[in-house]
Amino acid sequence: MAERLIIFDCDGVLVDSEPLAAEAYVEVYRRHGLGIGPEAVAACVGMKQADIIDKIGAETGQRLLAAGEADLWPVTKELFTHRLKPVAGVIDFLSVLSGPRCVASSSSLERIHHSLAVTALAGLVGEGIYSSSMVARGKPAPDLFLHAASKMGFDPADCAVIEDSPFGIEGAVAAGMTAIGLTAGGHSYEGHAEILRDAGADAVCPSWEDAARELMARGFVAETVRAG
Incomplete structure (x- = not known):
């Protein structure tokens, strides 16, 4: 693959x-x-x-x-x-993920790095950490996702974005990337999935286990990847 x-x-x-x-x-x-x-x-x-x-x-x-x-x-x-805790299931997913990955967040670099450090995720997400402070426009503009893809050496069509907000989904769609909505966080609410679909998500997943299956079906991860 x-x-x-x-x-x-x-x-x-x-x-x-x-x-x-x-x-x-x-x-x-x-x-x-x-x-x-x-x-x-x-x-x-x-x-x-x-x-x-x-x-x-x-x-x-x-x-x-x-x-x-x-x-x-x-x-x-x-x-x-x-x-602060990791989202349920994400450590299992990242621990067996072998392909390229990076982080693209609206938060400051200091906040991103601190969040990843205190949740023991820093060693699982790779070294590509990109913040909206690096681009002219934040989400829902596509700038951050395009910047991340360029730095990582990938065409937008070969990228999948995992997002929990409609602004992030809109940015991923505008960037020409596959947009996967995730509603596994503690802030999720009734109607969250529908809002992400309305924003243009190609799929919306209620858990990292479901996200793993969706990414497998779309050829972004190997079939051996599971999250539970």
Whole structure:
């Protein structure tokens, strides 16, 4: 089987971080005299921090200033250090995956590396770690996925992207890649799968075991790969 590239989003795909990230946003906004609920953050899953802050401000009227922005990562990092876990089944999947893989995330490089380190995933995802800070436009633009594919030496048509957000799915579709939605994270909700399909996902999988079967069927992994 010819080598093909799997591009993993990080938050909500590799690490079960979205509920903790929402908790951090709510706490930081509270510290700065602003009131938002976790649902305001959930609506922004998949976006980079600057875009999340802009969207929350536009939709709630609660606008976080620069001092508050600077607090987001320290608060998030503390939560991640003590409570972050890998998404169920991903370690089993990655442990037997032999083909090329990389990470393309809207998060900062520091956050990506910390997330992978505290969940013991750092040695399983390869050295290709790409952040939206490396490109002009974040998801749903295709820039990050195209950048990752170029750096890894693959044509977009030979790439599969695993994403949990509609913004990520839209970016993968715009990049001309196979888009696989994953709803295995703790932030998944009723209607999540339908939203990913509406965004253009070629398939949506409720677990890493299902994702492994889907990737096998599409020729991205060998038939010996399983996740459980």
